[in-house]
Amino acid sequence: MTTYTPRSVPVTRRLLTARPLRLFSGAVGIGLALMLILLLDGLWVGVQDRVTTYEDHTGAELAVVAPGTENLFSDPGVLPSSAVSRVAAVRGVRWATGVRTTYAILELHGDKVAAALVGAVPSRPGGPWELRAGRAPVTSDEVAVDGLLADRHGLVVGDRLPVLGRPLRIVGLTTDTAMFMTPLVFLTHDGLTERLQATGTTGAVLVGSDSPAGTATRLRAAGFTVRTTAELHSASLRLATRIFGGPVRLMVGVGFVAGTLIVALVAHTLLTEQRRDLGVLKALGADDGRVRRMALAETAALTGLGALAGVALMLVAQVVIAAWRPQFPILLTGATVARTALAAAAMAVLAAWLPARRLARLDAATAFRSER
Amino acid sequence: MSTGALPEGLGGRVPVGRRVLFSDRRRGALTVAGVAAALLLVLVLDAVFAGALDRVTHYIRTSPADVFVSQAGVRTMHMSVSTLPAATANRAAAVPGVAWVAPIGFVSGPVGGPSGRQLSYVIGYDPTTGRGGPTQLVQGRPPRDGDAIIDELAADQLGLAVGDTITVLGASLRVTGLSTGGTSITNTTVFVSRDQFAAMRGGATSYLLVRGDGSVSPDILARRLGDVLPGTTAQTREQFTASESRIVTDMSADLLRLMSLIGLLIALAVIALGLLTATLARLRDYAVLKALGANTAHLAGTVASQVLWTVTIALVAATAVAIVVSAALPGVAPTLQLTITGGSVIRLGLAALVAGTLAALLPLRRLATVDAATAFRESR
Numbered sequence: 001m002t003t004y005t006p007r008s009v010p011v012t013r014r015l016l017t018a019r020p021l022r023l024f025s026g027a028v029g030i031g032l033a034l035m036l037i038l039l040l041d042g043l044w045v046g047v048q049d050r051v052t053t054y055e056d057h058t059g060a061e062l063a064v065v066a067p068g069t070e071n072l073f074s075d076p077g078v079l080p081s082s083a084v085s086r087v088a089a090v091r092g093v094r095w096a097t098g099v100r101t102t103y104a105i106l107e108l109h110g111d112k113v114a115a116a117l118v119g120a121v122p123s124r125p126g127g128p129w130e131l132r133a134g135r136a137p138v139t140s141d142e143v144a145v146d147g148l149l150a151d152r153h154g155l156v157v158g159d160r161l162p163v164l165g166r167p168l169r170i171v172g173l174t175t176d177t178a179m180f181m182t183p184l185v186f187l188t189h190d191g192l193t194e195r196l197q198a199t200g201t202t203g204a205v206l207v208g209s210d211s212p213a214g215t216a217t218r219l220r221a222a223g224f225t226v227r228t229t230a231e232l233h234s235a236s237l238r239l240a241t242r243i244f245g246g247p248v249r250l251m252v253g254v255g256f257v258a259g260t261l262i263v264a265l266v267a268h269t270l271l272t273e274q275r276r277d278l279g280v281l282k283a284l285g286a287d288d289g290r291v292r293r294m295a296l297a298e299t300a301a302l303t304g305l306g307a308l309a310g311v312a313l314m315l316v317a318q319v320v321i322a323a324w325r326p327q328f329p330i331l332l333t334g335a336t337v338a339r340t341a342l343a344a345a346a347m348a349v350l351a352a353w354l355p356a357r358r359l360a361r362l363d364a365a366t367a368f369r370s371e372r
Numbered sequence: 373m374s375t376g377a378l379p380e381g382l383g384g385r386v387p388v389g390r391r392v393l394f395s396d397r398r399r400g401a402l403t404v405a406g407v408a409a410a411l412l413l414v415l416v417l418d419a420v421f422a423g424a425l426d427r428v429t430h431y432i433r434t435s436p437a438d439v440f441v442s443q444a445g446v447r448t449m450h451m452s453v454s455t456l457p458a459a460t461a462n463r464a465a466a467v468p469g470v471a472w473v474a475p476i477g478f479v480s481g482p483v484g485g486p487s488g489r490q491l492s493y494v495i496g497y498d499p500t501t502g503r504g505g506p507t508q509l510v511q512g513r514p515p516r517d518g519d520a521i522i523d524e525l526a527a528d529q530l531g532l533a534v535g536d537t538i539t540v541l542g543a544s545l546r547v548t549g550l551s552t553g554g555t556s557i558t559n560t561t562v563f564v565s566r567d568q569f570a571a572m573r574g575g576a577t578s579y580l581l582v583r584g585d586g587s588v589s590p591d592i593l594a595r596r597l598g599d600v601l602p603g604t605t606a607q608t609r610e611q612f613t614a615s616e617s618r619i620v621t622d623m624s625a626d627l628l629r630l631m632s633l634i635g636l637l638i639a640l641a642v643i644a645l646g647l648l649t650a651t652l653a654r655l656r657d658y659a660v661l662k663a664l665g666a667n668t669a670h671l672a673g674t675v676a677s678q679v680l681w682t683v684t685i686a687l688v689a690a691t692a693v694a695i696v697v698s699a700a701l702p703g704v705a706p707t708l709q710l711t712i713t714g715g716s717v718i719r720l721g722l723a724a725l726v727a728g729t730l731a732a733l734l735p736l737r738r739l740a741t742v743d744a745a746t747a748f749r750e751s752r
Contacts, residue, residue, distance in 0.1 A: 025648060025734075029406075029641040036413070036634050067542030068482050074491050075482040077542070078573065103451040103480070105619055112615070112622045114451050164453070165445025165603070181623055197455040197576065225542075239491065243558050246708045247420045250697075251631070254416060258409035258638055265402040265642065269649040272396060325626050 011281065012297045015274050022273075023305070026266035028313075030306025030347075033259030035313040037252055037343050041336045042314070044248050046329030050180040051240040054101070054118065055232040057176075059125040060206035062216055063232060064096075064224045069204070070235040072101040073116050073182070078201045083224070087205045090222055092215030098202030099126040100192045103182060104164060108153045115149070116182045117163070119192025119203070126206050128186045133157050134172030140191035144172035146183035148326050163187065164195040178327050180240070256343055263306065263351035267299045271358065296352045303348035307341060388661070389677030392654050393646075403646030407639045407686035408693070411724055414635035415694045418716045420557075421624040423698075423709030427556035429616045431495075432609060434507040434553065437474065437581035438590040440612045444603045447615040449478060449493070449579070450558075456577045460601055464580055467600055469593050471585040474503035477569040478578035483522070483562050484539040485530030491559040492526070494540060496569020504581050505563050512549025517568050520545040524552050525706050526560035540564065541572045557707050582606075632720075636727045643682055644731035647675060651735035655742060662744035671739045679728035687721045 016023060054072065064087050066077020081098065088096040100119035105112050120127035122138045132147050134157040143161055150156065150173050160167035168187065177184040193199060207226075209215040216226045227235075271278075278291050318330050394400040428450050432440070441464060443454040461475045477496030482489055497504035499514035506521055512534045515521050520540050522532065527550055532538055536547050540562055554561030564572075584593045590608040597606035607615065651658070658671055691712065698710035 022649065022652075025641070025645050029638075029645050032634070032638045032641050036638060039634065068484070068539060069542070070482060070489070071491075075480060077481070102453050105446075105448045105450075105452050107445070107447070112448070112618045114619065114623055162445055165443055165605075196453060197457075246557070246705045247417070250416060250420075250708075251413060254409060254413040258406060258413060258642075261402055261406035261409055262638075262642055262645070265399065265406055265645060268398055268402055269645075272399065272653070321630065325630065328626070328630065 012294050012301070015277060015294070016270070016298050016301055019273070022266075022269070023302070026262075026269075026302055027305040027309045029262045029266065030259060030303060030344075031309025031313050033255060033262050033347075034307055034310030034340055034344055035317060036255040037259065038310060038314040038332070038336060038340045039317060039330060040248055040252050040255060041339055042318070042330040042332050043328060044244070045331040045333055045336055047180045047240055047244060048237055049331055050178065050329045052233045052236045053177065053179050054116065054184060055229060055236055057129045058099075058206050058229070059129070059208065061209045061212040061229060062207040062219070063227045063229070064205040064207060064219060065227055066204075067225045069225065070227065070231070071239055072099075072204060072232060073103055073236075074239055076100070076102050076203050078198065078203065079205065081200050081202050084202060084205050086222070087207060087219065087224065090215065090218050092209050092211050092218055093207055094210060095125070095208040097121050097124040097126055097206050098189055098204070099206050100189055100196070100198075100203035102192075102196070102203070104185075106185070107162060108155075111153075113149065113153075114182045115185045116179055117185050117187060117192060119187045119189040121189045125208065128172065128174040128177065128184075130175040130177075131172045132175045134170070137168075137171055137186060137188050137191065140188050140194055141166070141168050142171045142188065142191070143168040144174050144186040145170055146177040146185065147173040147175050148178045149183040149185070152327070161185070166195060178329075180329065181327070183327070256347070259343070260347040260350050263299065263303055263347045266302055267295070267351050270298060270302070271295060299352035300348050303344050303351075307344045310340065310344070311337070387677070389674040390681055392650050392657070392674060393678045393681055395650070395654065399646065399649065403642060403650075404682055404685045404689065406642035406646070407682055407724070408689040410635050410638035410642060411686055411690040411720055412693055413638070414632045414720055414723075415690050415712065415716065416697065416710065417628060417631045417635075418720070419694060419698060419710035419712045420708065421620060421628060422711035422713055422716065424557050424624075425617050425620040426711050427553070427709055428558075428620055429613050430553045431493075431507075431561060432613050432616055435581060435609060436503070436583060437609060438584040439582040439594045439597055439606055439608055441580035441582060441597055441601060441604050441606045442578075444605055447605055447607060447612070448619055450616055450619050451480075453480075454478065454578045456580065457603055458577075460604060461577060461580055463601055464582055464597055467593075467596050469584050469588040469596060471583045472501075472503065474498060474501065474581040474583075475566070475577040476504040476579050476581060477566060477573060477576065479541070479569075479573050480559070481541040482539075483520075483526070483530070483541075483560065485527075485532040485536070487529065487531030490526055490530060492540070492562045493554075493559055494562045494564060494569065494573075496564050496566045496573075499565050503583075506549075506551030506554070506561075508552055509549045510552050512547070515545075515548050515563060515565050515568065517565055517571075518545055519548040519564070519568070521549040521551050521563040522547055523554040523560045523562075524550040525555040526562075528706065538562075543572050555707055557709070632723070636723055639686075639724055640727040640731045643679065643728045644734055646682065647678055647732055647735045648738075650678065651675065651738060655738070658739055658742050659744055662742060668740050671742075672736055675732045675735050675739065676729075679725070679732050683721065683724045683728045687717065687724060690720075691717050 069077040084098045104117050127136050128144050159170045219226045446454040465473045483492040594606040594608050
C-alpha cells in the first residue's frame with residue numbers, strides 16, 4: 001500500500017514559468033522602463049560629478065572673485081590684474097595666480113559647441129592637469145582642448161581651433177576635462193584676455209594655502225570676496241540642479257509611470273491566462289487571500305526579473321553610450337541602484353493592485369467552464 | 373497592405389484588428405497607456421528644448437533691430453562673450469541705409485533678491501531711446517543710474533517688486549520696472565542703463581543693434597556693415613535668431629536622440645507585448661479566420677491595424693497629457709516652458725509606427741504558422 005505524503009507545490013513559480021516567452025518579453029519590457037530610470041538617475045549623478053570638474057582640479061584651496069560671483073563659468077567677474085599681487089601679499093597665501101574663465105560658443109564644422117574657456121598662466125595652477133597628447137599652451141595663440149571634444153570633431157595636435165574670432169593652434173589634448181555639455185578648452189591667461197579685450201584685468205585669483213580658513217578670514221578683512229573650493233563646488237552643483245533638475249525629475253516621473261503600466265500589463269495578462277488555473281485552486285479550497293498572495297508574489301517576481309533585466313540592459317547601454325557619446329557621463333552608484341529598486345518595488349505594488357482586486361472576485365466555477 | 377478587416381467574400385468588413393485589440397479592454401487600455409507613457413517621455417523632452425529655444429531667442433526675436441553686430445567669430449548671445457572696438461558704433465552709424473545704431477553692454481552674471489539668487493544676462497542700454505532695452509514693460513518705468521528692470525518671472529522667484537533692492541553683479545540697484553519673456557530654464561534678463569553697466573563692468577560695447585532706414589534689405593545692410601567694420605560679425609535678425617537657436621538644438625540633439633531611442637524602445641516593447649498577448653489569446657479565432665479562407669496577408673493586416681490603433685490612440689493621449697502638463701507647469705516650475713510643436717508630434721508618430729511595425733514581427737511570425745485545424749480542436 002502506498003502512503004500519500006502531502007508536499008508543497010511551487011504553484012506560483014510554475015504558473016510564472018509556464019510560458020517562458022511571455023515571461024521573457026514581460027521582463028524585458030519592465031527592464032527597459034527600469035533601465036530608463038537607471039539611465040536618467042545615472043546621467044544625473046554623472047552630470048553632478050562632471051559639472052564641478054574644473055573646481056575640483058584647480059589645486060587651489062581658495063579663490064578670490066569679484067563681488068557677487070559664486071560660479072567661475074556662469075557668472076565670471078572681473079578683477080584688476082593688481083589683485084593677484086595684493087592677494088599674494090596676504091599672510092597665509094602660499095601661492096596666488098590669476099585665472100580667467102568664461103563660456104563661449106565655438107563653431108566647429110558647422111556645429112555650435114558650447115565650451116568652457118580657461119585662461120591660465122603657463123606653468124601655474126589652473127591650467128590642464130592631465131594631457132593625453134602634446135603640452136599645455138604657452139603663448140597666446142595656443143590652445144589645449146578636451147580630448148573627447150577633439151575626438152568628436154576630428155581635431156589633432158597642430159590643427160587650428162577658432163576661438164572668439166581667432167584661429168588658435170592646438171598644442172595639447174587634455175583628459176578628464178569634459179564638463180557636462182561644456183568641454184574645457186585651455187588658453188593662456190594673456191591669450192584669453194586678448195580675445196576678451198580686457199587688458200589689465202583678470203577673472204579670479206586662485207590661492208594655495210596651508211591654512212585656508214585663517215587665510216580666507218585675512219583676505220576678507222583685506223576687502224576681497226573669497227570662495228573656498230567647496231563653496232565653488234556647491235555653487236556649480238546648485239546651478240546644475242536648478243537647470244537640469246526639473247527636466248530630469250519630469251523624465252524620471254514619466255519613466256516611472258511607463259514602467260508601472262508595463263508591469264501592470266504583464267501582470268494583468270498573466271492573470272487573465274491563469275484565471276482557469278486559479279479557479280481550480282479555489283475549487284480545491286484555496287481561499288481569496290492565498291490566491292491574492294500568489295498574484296502579488298507573481299507580480300513581485302516578475303518585477304524582480306525585470307529589475308535584473310534592467311540592470312543588465314543598463315550595463316549594456318552604459319557601454320554603448322560610452323562608445324557612442326562619451327560626453328554623457330553615466331555613473332551607476334549604490335544609491336542609484338537602491339533608488340531604482342525602490343521604484344521597482346513601488347511599481348510592483350501599484351501594478352499588483354488591479355489583478356489582486358480582480359482575484360478577489362474570481363469564481364471557483366471558472367475552473368469548470370469551457371474556455372474560449 | 374491589408375486593412376485588418378475581413379475580406380469582402382467573408383460577408384462584409386469586420387474590424388477584426390480593433391476587436392482583437394480591445395477584446396480584453398483592460399489589456400488594450402494598459403497597452404495603449406504604456407505606449408502613451410513612452411511617447412510622452414519623448415514628447416516632453418522635445419517640448420522642454422523647444423520651450424528653451426523659444427525663451428533663449430526672445431530678446432533677439434522681439435528686437436526692432438534689423439542687424440546685429442558682434443565681435444568677429446561671435447554669432448550668438450547665449451553663453452557668449454563679445455567685445456567690439458570702441459569706434460564701431462560711430463562707423464556703423466555712417467553706413468548708408470542705417471537709420472539708427474544702439475550699442476549695448478552684455479554680460480552674464482548673478483542677480484539676487486530676498487528669496488534667492490539667479491543667473492542673469494545683464495544688458496546695458498540707453499533708456500532715453502529705449503533701443504536695446506526690454507520690448508515691453510509690464511510695470512514701472514525705464515531705469516536711470518542705480519536702477520534695474522527685471523523680468524516679472526524672476527521678480528516673483530526672487531521675491532522682488534518695483535521699489536525693492538536687487539543685487540546685480542555685486543551692486544545694489546533699485547527695481548523700477550518689470551519686463552516679460554526674458555526668463556528661461558537657465559537664466560533671466562536684467563536691464564540697466566549704459567552708464568550703470570559701465571560703472572559695474574566697464575564701458576566696452578558688446579553688441580550693436582542696427583535699424584535700417586528701409587532703403588535696403590537687412591541682408592544688404594548686414595553685408596555693408598560687415599564690409600566696413602573690421603573685427604566684427606554682422607548678421608540680420610533672422611540669421612542671429614537662427615544662430616542662437618542652433619545652440620539649443622546642437623547642444624540638445626544628442627540627448628534628444630538618446631532619450632527618443634529609449635522612449636521608442638519602450639514603446640516597441642509595450643506594443644510587442646500587447647500584440648503578442650492579444651494574438652496568442654485569440655489564436656483560435658485567427659485559426660477560424662484561416663479556416664474560413666483568410667490568408668496570412670489578411671491576418672497580418674489585422675495585426676497592422678492593431679499597431680495603427682495602438683499608436684494613434686497612444687499618440688493622441690500622450691499629446692493631450694503633454695498639453696495638460698505644459699499648461700499646469702507654470703504653476704509648479706515657471707521657468708520650465710514646454711512647447712509642443714506639430715512637427716514634433718508628427719515625427720514621433722512616424723517613429724512610433726516604425727517601432728510598432730517592428731514590434732508586430734513577433735506576433736506575425738506566430739500567425740504565419742497558425743494551423744487552420746486549430747479551430748476544430750478541443751480547447752486546452
